[in-house]
Amino acid sequence: MRRKVIAGNWKMNMLPNEAIDYIQAFEPLVKDAKAEVILCVPYTDLFYAIMNAQNTNIKIGAQNVHFEEKGAYTGEVSAQMLKAIGVEYVIIGHSERRQYFAETDETVNKKIKAALANGLKPIVCVGETLEQREAGKTEEIITSQTRLALDGLTPEEVKGIIIAYEPIWAIGTGKTATSDDANNSIKAIRAEIAKNYGKDTSEEIIIQYGGSVKSTNAKELFNCSDIDGGLVGGASLKPEEFAKIVKYDE
Ligand code: 13P
DSSP: OOOOEEEEEOOSOOOHHHHHHHHHHHHHHHTTOSSEEEEEOOHHHHHHHHHHHTTSSEEEEESOOBSSSSSSOTTOOBHHHHHHTTOOEEEESOHHHHHHSOOOHHHHHHHHHHHHHTTOEEEEEEOOOHHHHHTTOHHHHHHHHHHHHTTTOOHHHHHTOEEEEOOGGGTTSSOOOOHHHHHHHHHHHHHHHHHHHOHHHHHHSEEEEESSOOTTTHHHHHTSTTOOEEEESGGGSSHHHHHHHHTTTO
């Protein structure tokens, strides 16, 4: 039985003092949650978030990482740097980074390898645009993104990765995939992983849904056979609302 993993992606929101206030309000609300809870925060909040989440069940993640170890890459942050301050997770290949910052399947693959080499757990995003969906290409797109992202990894490494299926048309739009649609897309991703890494791996890997998840739709989504939790944007910015999502089963 796979565990549920529910991660908030704050994107480019929250100052350090706001992050500290958030965690202080959020911690008592989720301390007995059954799901694993992760907050993926801006770089500038990471240290404060880690200090304030110490000795709690809240894990802290970054939202990006560079694939090189070190060197002349002005403005970038390496996996080793994140690990050194106690970061545990890192989002890789979010559609906003693919769209606005020229990330490709190839850089996503390199970033995953850098993260794993430094003991960070990647949360890898895949998802189709509205145009691709309307052209009937959803499955082709998400299975190819999955295959290329994981290229060259061992089944053991793949088991330690989280995939977030985030249909781009559902991000920040208030439009959610129906739970059946989301579940079927995630089944297709699992089948692709079974093909390349074996059934064991495909049954163990955590695959989340993301895109306009709220406290009112979390339960229906997360109760689906193949949806192992969510990656939550806007609704993770309020501790009370995000706590309701984390405790969707109560
Ligand atoms: P929203 O929950 O705001 O739609 O964002 C989803 C997302 O992009 C999480 O990574």
